[in-house]
Amino acid sequence: MTQVFLPCESQQWPEDKRYFKLISSIQSAEEFRRYIEENTREETSSDLASTSQRLSCLKGLAIFLTDIASEEEKEIFFNKTLPFICRSASCLDVLIPDKGVPFIQQQEGAYVHLGRKLILSLLANAFLCTFPHEHPLGKKSKSFTFERFFKIFNSSD
Secondary structure: OOEOOOHHHOOOHHHHHHHHHHHHOOOOHHHHHHHHHHHOOOOOOOOOOOHHHHHHHOHHHHHHHHHOOOHHHHHHHHHHHHHHHHHHHHOHHHHOOOOOOEOOOOOOOOOOOOOHHHHHHHHHHHHOOOOOOEOOOOOEOOOOOOHHHHHOOOOOO
């Protein structure tokens, strides 16, 4: 059975772990937005996403945080929520089952049991846009990130 290709199975994973640590230390919406703007560049590779591409996905979140969120919401997000999301995302590699996560097709008679911490880590990785858009075997996969949601706030896209 085909396995879901997870971010921690990518060559990008060590860089992702540094990315999680770095963005979890950001303390303000302005600092977050500035970091994204300074570290995002246009890339032609659609293979495995780079940190720059991951940050590009978060532009809409940065706009929401700088232009819409209240001061109280920003404080909670940067002091509690973002560090929690980053910690949760970074432990994916130790939470995946030994046999991986099977890719189950619609109308296929199968099931999979995933623990709560694994689900939390998968959602955290989706929030931080670390899931690759393409399986290393060349199979296109549906996007499992918050990229489309964040684009709601990004008027330039």
